[in-house]
Amino acid sequence: MNKIEIAAVAIDTICSVKLIPTILCGGAGSRLWPVSRALHPKPFIRLADGQSLLQKAFLRGAQLPGVTNLLTVTNRELFFKTEDEYREVNSAGTSTSFILEPFGRNTAPAIAAAALHVAKTHGSDAIMLVLAADHLILDQQAFQQAVLEAGELAANGKLVTFGIQPDAPETGYGYIEAEGNTVLRFVEKPTLEKAGEYLASGRFLWNSGIFCFAAGTMLEQMEKHCPAILAATRACVEKSQLSTGQGVIQLELDPDTFNGVPDDSIDYAVMEKSDQVAVVPCNIGWSDIGSWNALGDLDESDANGNQVQGDVLLYNTRNCTIRSNDRLIGTVGIENLIIIDTPDAVLVADKSCAQDVKHIYAGLKAKGHDAHKLHRTVHRPWGTYTVLEEGNGFKIKRIAVKPGASLSLQMHYHRSEHWIVVNGMARVTNGERNFLVNTNESTYIPAGHKHRLENPGLLNLVMIEVQSGGYLGEDDIVRFEDHYGRA
Numbered sequence: 001m002n003k004i005e006i007a008a009v010a011i012d013t014i015c016s017v018k019l020i021p022t023i024l025c026g027g028a029g030s031r032l033w034p035v036s037r038a039l040h041p042k043p044f045i046r047l048a049d050g051q052s053l054l055q056k057a058f059l060r061g062a063q064l065p066g067v068t069n070l071l072t073v074t075n076r077e078l079f080f081k082t083e084d085e086y087r088e089v090n091s092a093g094t095s096t097s098f099i100l101e102p103f104g105r106n107t108a109p110a111i112a113a114a115a116l117h118v119a120k121t122h123g124s125d126a127i128m129l130v131l132a133a134d135h136l137i138l139d140q141q142a143f144q145q146a147v148l149e150a151g152e153l154a155a156n157g158k159l160v161t162f163g164i165q166p167d168a169p170e171t172g173y174g175y176i177e178a179e180g181n182t183v184l185r186f187v188e189k190p191t192l193e194k195a196g197e198y199l200a201s202g203r204f205l206w207n208s209g210i211f212c213f214a215a216g217t218m219l220e221q222m223e224k225h226c227p228a229i230l231a232a233t234r235a236c237v238e239k240s241q242l243s244t245g246q247g248v249i250q251l252e253l254d255p256d257t258f259n260g261v262p263d264d265s266i267d268y269a270v271m272e273k274s275d276q277v278a279v280v281p282c283n284i285g286w287s288d289i290g291s292w293n294a295l296g297d298l299d300e301s302d303a304n305g306n307q308v309q310g311d312v313l314l315y316n317t318r319n320c321t322i323r324s325n326d327r328l329i330g331t332v333g334i335e336n337l338i339i340i341d342t343p344d345a346v347l348v349a350d351k352s353c354a355q356d357v358k359h360i361y362a363g364l365k366a367k368g369h370d371a372h373k374l375h376r377t378v379h380r381p382w383g384t385y386t387v388l389e390e391g392n393g394f395k396i397k398r399i400a401v402k403p404g405a406s407l408s409l410q411m412h413y414h415r416s417e418h419w420i421v422v423n424g425m426a427r428v429t430n431g432e433r434n435f436l437v438n439t440n441e442s443t444y445i446p447a448g449h450k451h452r453l454e455n456p457g458l459l460n461l462v463m464i465e466v467q468s469g470g471y472l473g474e475d476d477i478v479r480f481e482d483h484y485g486r487a
Contacts, residue, residue: 021061025074025133030361034345043133080381102255108269112233124216138285146282150212158278163205169195174207226269291354296321406454408482415469424461427454
């Protein structure tokens with residue numbers, strides 16, 4: 001069949017079964033520190049058009065023909081942040097389902113849980129399209145064509161991977177040797193010399209990490225090739241809590257049983273072992289945005305090859321990637337550098353060492369430094385807080401609470417708090433009292449008092465909180481009631 005005939009058959013095939021785009025949203029994005037953090041990973045990075053990589057992944061799946069439901073597997077801590085991201089772009093009202101992991105266990109357990117959920121909810125013949133939340137695809141039309149071809153293969157019992165036509169001897173990707181749709185072998189990340197040979201041969205494709213298969217087919221192949229992962233994941237799913245809301249389904253994986261699930265990638269666990277694997281070669285404008293070099297290349301360069309965002313003044317500067325959120329950056333007589341400024345951290349790196357940024361992230365994590373995990377602005381299901389300043393015995397925060405949202409009913413042993421409302425109106429519980437605090441008014445919460453902050457209005461509540469006491473850690477908190485289970 002030619003491509004037009006394949007597309008026609010594929011459209012008929014996909015329309016006869018459900019297509020469930022499944023987004024895997026995890027990972028630390030350590031090579032994109034300091035913008036990427038454990039609780040603000042790479043999928044949440046905003047590009048120049050204002051959309052995050054996660055939002056682009058959502059739209060990529062939701063805009064495919066016939067899609068009415070989209071499944072996301074992500075960390076429990078990222079759920080509300082992910083919901084907010086989707087809400088901004090989900091104008092079509094696509095229903096969303098979530099599988100919430102207590103911690104990462106690699107792609108094989110994530111896909112096992114997703115396949116079990118899809119098979120139970122939509123049937124074992126439902127076609128799953130597994131997408132990474134942190135990849136970029138520039139050609140939606142070519143991507144849709146590739147999905148149609150993959151869907152036809154998947155409906156005929158294949159585990160399909162998407163192979164990207166290489167345009168350079170890239171050493172950062174795995175490769176697939178292929179003839180048409182037939183996979184000959186998977187190859188690990190090669191040396192530069194080998195990558196050049198692969199490119200010249202015309203037989204090799206980059207392994208994109210995008211997959212398409214029937215849920216039942218994947219479960220059958222996992223039973224055959226990684227039964228321990230499937231059995232442990234099934235036991236976890238059966239013990240996990242399923243909840244439904246308006247247009248949203250959540251499966252929160254039980255942490256005790258999930259801890260016993262083996263850690264492995266879907267490539268090692270299944271794809272490299274199965275005899276039912278096929279590949280769709282494609283040229284879809286794909287990038288995994290794996291470094292600051294790759295992210296910088298998305299921006300236009302000036303006459304000297306510089307890619308700049310923010311308030312930056314250059315003199316005798318060439319081939320640099322520079323980003324600033326708040327502060328002015330001035331550069332003189334430099335070249336081939338990456339300079340990334342955030343409110344609490346600055347990265348300076350040679351462009352040739354962009355992949356090594358991950359070692360800074362790892363070092364911070366090993367030391368227990370918050371800069372690997374959090375930004376100064378921290379997202380919570382009720383809104384955000386930003387640490388403005390802190391010192392010996394005091395901390396100042398800006399707290400923003402969404403309309404209708406509230407913090408937990410809580411108490412602190414070691415600190416008291418002064419609250420000053422600068423926008424909106426607050427409903428405050430302070431001990432036995434419950435009262436309103438308007439703009440330009442304040443209240444005081446003594447240590448040991450049960451208290452709660454709520455926003456009863458239609459506008460964002462913005463408040464300045466001044467903490468004082470002998471210990472100001474976030475773990476000095478006792479929660480009595482919490483609508484969100486943790487905040």
